[in-house]
Amino acid sequence: MERFVLPLDVVEELVSAYSMRVYIGDVQHCTLCGNCGVIDTRGVRTPAGLAVGRLNYCCCPNGLALRRQGADLEWWLAQRGQDQRIVKVEKGEEEHS
Secondary structure, three states: OOOOOOOHHHHHHHHHHHHHHHHHHHHOOOOOOOOOOEEEOOOOEOOOOOEOOOEEEOOOHHHHHHHHHOOOHHHHHHHHOHHHHHHHHHOOOOOOO
8 A cells, every 4th residue: 555645734724624614614613622723631531540631732723823833832821811711610610601
């Protein structure tokens, strides 16, 4: 079986089109990251207790743009106030709007 490598810009275009169709659709907001471009799974564990969470760029156009720019995910979430919200949820203090 012969392998071929697609240029990164082609891959990004395909991933962006896929996420627009599957995760964004009619709602016009990414249902994975809430349009912030970052998916935070820190604190996630397998059923066996293995820590597997981390900060990830989302596959939506915002996440792809952040990845392309080499954005610091910790800084990005802090600027958006995401870290504070996550801490509140972990402590059971989620704000209801």
